Amino acid sequence: MEASYQPFYRELSRFIAKECIFTDPSRTMAYGTDASCYRLIPQIVVRLDSEREVQQTLVLAQKYKLPVTFRAAGTSLSGQAITDSILITLGDNWRQYKIFGDAGYIRLKPGVIGADANRYLAPFGRKIGPDPASIDACKIGGIAANNASGMCCGTAQNSYQTLHAMRLILADGTLIDTADSESIAAFKKTHGPMLAQLQSLSQQTKANPHLADLIRHKYRLKNTTGYSLNALVDFDDPLDILTHLMIGSEGTLGFIAEITYETVEEHQFKASALFVFSDIETACEATRILKKQPVSAVELMDRGALASVENEDGLPDFMPLLTDDATALLVEVRGADQETLQNKMAQIMSSIAEFNLEQQVPFTDKPEEFGRLWAIRKGIFPAIGAVRPVGSTVIIEDVAFPIEQLADGVKDLRKLFIKHDYNAVIYGHALDGNMHFVFQQSFDTPQQVTRYQEFMEAIAHLVAVEYKGSLKAEHGTGRNMASFVELEWGNEAYELMWQLKNLLDPQHLLSPGVLLNRDNQGHLKNLKLLPAADKRVDSCIECGFCEPVCPSTALSFTPRQRIVIWREINRLRRSGDDNKRLKLLEKDFRYLGDDTCAATGLCARRCPVGINTGELIRDIRTQRNMRHEKVARWTASHFTTITGGARLALNTVAGASKLIGPQRMGKVTKALYTLSAGNIPLLTPAFPRGTSCPQPPKLSTGDEKVVYLPSCATRTMGAAVTDPDQRPLTQVVEQLLTKAGFSIIYPEGLDSLCCGMPYNSKGIKTVAAERLADMEQALWQASEQGKYPILIDTSPCALRAVEGFTKPMALFEPIGFVNHYLTDKLEFIPEDKPVMMHVTCSSVKMGLSAPMKALLDRCCKQVVIPDGIHCCGFAGDKGMKTPELNASALRLLNQQVPTNCTEGVSNSRTCEIGLSEHSGVPYRSVLYLVDRVTKPLPKTIS
16 A cells, blocks of 8 residues: 555544455555456555545545545456445445335445345336346446446436436535435535536536537447436426436446335336348348337347357257348347237337348247247357467447448448458447447557557547548447547536536546546556466356355455456466565465355356356366365275264254353353464354264165165254254254155265265365265266265255266256155145245255245245355365355344245255354255255055
């Protein structure tokens, strides 16, 4: 941290907890990353949790004249969320929401993820208007601040158009709530001159026909270049002008502390079709016709875009056979009912009947079929990102042409690709003339930077000058277009934007260089390098889509941040520069990157290019733990002894807990954990007593046979001392299977079997593979070479088997087994009380989220799926050795448990320990619930 920031830091520390302020080189670099092609490292990162803290921080920044940047999810593509000064990030208290007015409105804090807002509204048949492609990761603060739109939103349902009210904090720390009359009255007293000046600027703009007409023209298109000058011509009330100026201001005019949207209808009935035209010009002409039809979305994809995904599974067979200039339109239509939907489809087909199609996939309203069509569109960017040369980045630019000139604009755009030797692909939201083009770019040499400079200048002139279009249609101006705002808007409008900046941020401390920049070379500075680090993660584009599901997000690094720092470590190792910094990063990475990574791989499911950061971490652990392989082999060969010792230890703790009380025992074990610096595992009151390994039943009477493999965790861990149901899981499974008419087979040598997960998670892969192979052989024999189904009662072990076995066996974890084999053998009598549901990481990977919800709906009348809980972070033994990871992952759980809820279910014994500890209710295997609510179906007499 530079000396000039130290007085600010000292004062900041008086009202912000020091654990929420970061100045170390690892976390400042990690947090100072967004999805753009720029890199800036902040001096200070501060995580704030309240409006009061934001106000105080802004006042302090004004005092010391230090720039401040706000960051939501950091998925921004144009460099809006980075700074080399003070970066403000959002804590957990920015996740609240409220639906009111018959779901006509939703009030959202800026930390709510966009997709979550839609999930809250879904039961009412409503959604928010903006629908950016990053909606599963980006947050409301970024959506509003960038006026993000998307595939169906257009210009009619973006944040600007659907804004109802706002709480905002200005650069001087003043808070105004436009839904509160008292707040408005107070603001008018303190900021009357500001409001008067806004009103004056509005009147001047309206009185200037040339300027007013220019503004109206610009917003006939999708446009996020510069400030929302349309606020000056659309409204008379200065408060309306102020709040609408905040939309798209990218944090340069103030902080949006809360926004209330007017919601829009989410039609239940949808259908999609894919129409392939012979060339891009014809596709653009068809778009002009479709613009007048009742379509919800029209997505254009040129031949290069289609080629990037044409070999993916499930896509139309004709795709590899398309001609060189073929261009597709993906069309979606929606309706309130099936009849309306059918009528719209017929009208659309009639409107384009005059066109000769090269290929087509006719309209389908089957979700699995139109889902595959949308997979083409959604897969383009990941496909290109996955094959880019190591060290290069993928840049997505975002322009809009007037719809009547779309064909010519796209044709000229392609000429520039050829002239500057870029192999770019084009796709985008054709109804709005909004085209994205994606290209690979490296900034390693001055020649590459010069090439990029010349290309961007040519693009800016083509779009902004020749076609009077938008240089930024929906991604926000950011750093990469701030230097071109005047070119697009002209001097008069540009200077008006500076007047607004001077009025609302007179010291220019809010995100300087973002949105407005008088430096015409600003877009060429602080360009991001992406050096090679490891083949598993080199394709990372640092988008941040992985972050919402990572259990360590609030504790240490996210997957994106792990990759950022690992890249820097490897760059420093190769260069030999700054050895002191290298050692600091390596030291920090051990805990922030390695020890606190659950390595479950959920990040890969959200990553556009499928990166599993957990694989990188396991490889790092392999290198670090090679010296422990002998110990690992000894434990593997003495596994029965090890599990027996674990049972003894658990029973000892359970006995002491019963003697002195669970809470007092919890304090004792916590003290031992702390005093031993984590070498003695932390055993909480939720920890189970030991249990015995099940024995083969003496008499098998069931009509059908099943091989049952209790995991080593199940064979070792029984119920917690505080759990009302003291039956071990093995007993429950035996009762349930017998009830359903199954005869149970246990594999030979059961107590010595293990899938190898404990070794694999520590990177000891050879021992893990050997353990898995032993288990496979035992199950192969027990199932009589795959004749009988196999139930593995813990989902992580089941996934290991599914992914690693080579012999053909029918493998099931509890959800799949019950749904496949028991629902037609048992009568379900649902209970009238709520149950908490947790889907483990392994179950998510096996596609069991929906089947688990369906099963629980059979068992009870209210299933609670808590927000923001993905991986529980227990991760094998990390719940004992790094318990703060489990606590951080489940920090939002307890507050979401209904008061009348007494039970949670999952399908992994170790996960259930952490879930029980942090929810306050016992979590058990879902099989406990299934056993309790079922009885045998009456036998029919033939």
